[in-house]
Amino acid sequence: MTEPLDRLSRLLLKAKAKALAEENETLAWFRRRPDYRPEFEYFLNIVGQGDLAAIADRAGRPVIALLCNQSPLELIVAAGFQPVKIASGSLAETSFSGFGWPALTCPVVKGLLTRLAFKSSSRSVPIVAPATCDWVAKFGEMARFALPAPPSVAYLDLPRFKQDPFSQKKWLSEVYKLKNYLEDLRGGPITRANLLAAIADLNAAYAAFLSLKAARLKGQLSLSWFLLIVGSFFGDTPRRWAENARRLTFKSNGSNSLAKVFLAGSPIFFPNFKLPALMEEAGLTTVADDLCSSERIFPPGQVLEDSSLPGLLASLAGRYHQGCLCPTFGDNDRRINNILGQKNEAGFTGVVFTVLKGCHPYDLESSLLEPALKERNLRFLRLETDYAAEDRQNLLTRLEAFGQSLKGEPGF
Amino acid sequence: MKIGLIRGAIQWLSFFVLTYGGRVGIHLGSALPCFACPFVPGCGGYCYLMGLQGYIGFGLALGPAQGKEILVALGWLGVFILLVLLLGKAWCGFICPFGLIQDWLTFIRNKLGLRERYLSPQGKKYLGVVKYVFLGLIVFLPPLIVAKILPPDLYLPFCNICPGKLILPLFAGETRYLAVNLDNAVTMWLSLALIVVAAVTLVGAFFKDRFYCLFCPFLALIHVLRPLTALRLVKEPTSCVGCGVCRRNCQMDVAILDQDQAQVQTIECVDCLRCLTACPMSGTLKYKFLSLTLFAASRWTRLRLRPKP
Incomplete structure (x- = not known):
């Protein structure tokens, strides 16, 4: 019995070392x-969310x-907590095979479980999980299966049909449930003044x-920097992040790329910046x-x-439910309007849709979106990939060809 | 553009003009499509509902012998139609002084941190019928008074129970409508009814945004001409993501605002433009005068960082 555990520990230690090296490599790449x-530099220092204890120290609050975007951040900040969206973008974490998950497991969830296995301090942090996709819904059970001391997971039962008034009522009751949960953790009520202050903080971050x-x-601002800066949002208090983001100054780089694209699909988490880097290398401006x-x-x-x-x-419940374009919703057909609406503003002519292997909702979504977008004269490129570097050249070739087609170069 | 500020400024300006304008020689006529109450001493214009009751009852109903009155009545009707065609529901959202008073009550409620009470769709449907009952009073009672079937004290039947008659004159120092009129049984019951209606309206408007607008006969009258009005709220459904922020911020809780349809200006809409201010999808909601866009929803300019603690 002890031998397999020792083997697991050795594998975990290896994965931990590799994950750390990956993070450092990505940070070095940004600095170069x-x-x-x-x-x-501020954003580079706060972007890694592997060590939740370090974030708690930085934010000065627990x-x-x-697990997903639907929990109202304002409520969590109002309760005196630092919200941190946890997800894995690490190849080392997702490649860890010690738990025997199926081959096409969502890499974000799979990697996260690996990280929780070797970051014991993070396991004491309570997790709030709006039940979006199947992987998130099963996360608690998977954690109990794999981890010796699994974290506490508070699920919010996210109704899948967001435009239905009964679903909206149900979600509002889930938001009240979250409020009660946070009040229990906090040991006191969340007042209107707390919530107004948190809303002001989040509004500043939104600005x-x-x-x-x-x-x-x-x-x-290039795609990579944009993703890094926005992705670092959870690494510090919303107010401090907003102050630092507001201090950034931007200058035109003089380029006026013809290959403007919209990026859609599965999420991209630190430290995996393979796709943004390739898109930039291919001359695409996102x-x-x-x-x-x-x-x-x-x-x-x-x-x-x-x-x-x-x-x-009620307003926050609506914002995080009706306003969410997650593909797990059963009535998400108006997500295309977001792309078309932004097209009018941003003037892109193509959509790059990334599907992370194992991410079934986005896989399906790409099939639904492709014909609809092509009908509206938008070129569409679907890229299915994972965190590994093996398909780099293949992806680059396809992205370059896509860029040329957008520029109207001969042959396209 | 700060739509809220512009709208607020116009509301205040029209409140002063319509409440005190007469004192400086301003009078905008007798066909205004809003609650510009003629019972306010020194007011700057008259609500058309009074004219409508008067002309129907004492003009048109008197028959051909009163040809001049009929022409005057038709003239004011023409002015009313023209004003509605020009500004549509902006009369409700931008100009109506009684609308502004209801907005003050909303402001106070918000400052006190009290929640707004919402009506169920069914409740709204039933209450919405009341505006047609009021329209019925306006159209059918005056001829009955002229025909001496009803007592003459019922003259201007809608005005007698309009909360504006009690509340708006208070701003000009006129308090007589606060008292019960004991001249006879009819006046006593009418004045009592007025006090009750005004009290219910104030309490209702404190807890529910634009409560009285649910019953306002003007909404029904203006809505008849809506397809032809120059000023209107339009929606581009192909860029709506259905986030619902428009409906959540709507003073009248217009149920179809966030749905996939172009025509969102329902009978309840008062052109408060809170939907347009809140909409995060640029150009999805537009406020247009004919083909000229006056205001458009914008992702970039909607940052009203309120409420603040």
């Missing part, structure tokens, strides 16, 4: 880039880990996010995206007219 600026989005739209690891961290719909506590909770 010609568009690196010292003002980005951490609540989140900073919009300035980053505007800079990217003007070609002043002017907007709808990744849940990027733009969708900040869902729309945050103007709150009814500022009573129940009014604020």
